[in-house]
Amino acid sequence: MPLTKPNQQLRRDMKEAASLLKWSGVDLLQAAQRLSDSGHEAEAVELIKISVSFEEAEFAI
Structure with a gap:
């Protein structure tokens, strides 16, 4: 059974x-790698968590 137009969209x-x-990830x-390389490890870890x-979320879709 094919999808309806709204479902296809x-x-x-x-x-x-x-x-x-x-x-984006x-x-x-x-960006996290560049931060880590420049000594900003805490910020790099935060970006990794977001990624x-x-x-x-991607796999939940």
Whole structure:
């Protein structure tokens, strides 16, 4: 049974949201690495926590 038009749009929107979360997490990990390299370990850890929460949210979608 094919999806209705509204459900198709919702599915596309959810996939887009998941993709944005994934790439945002990647960007945050890169920023965390730069912070860590410059001696800002506490800030790096916070960004890593946020990135992990994005990953968890991505898989929940």
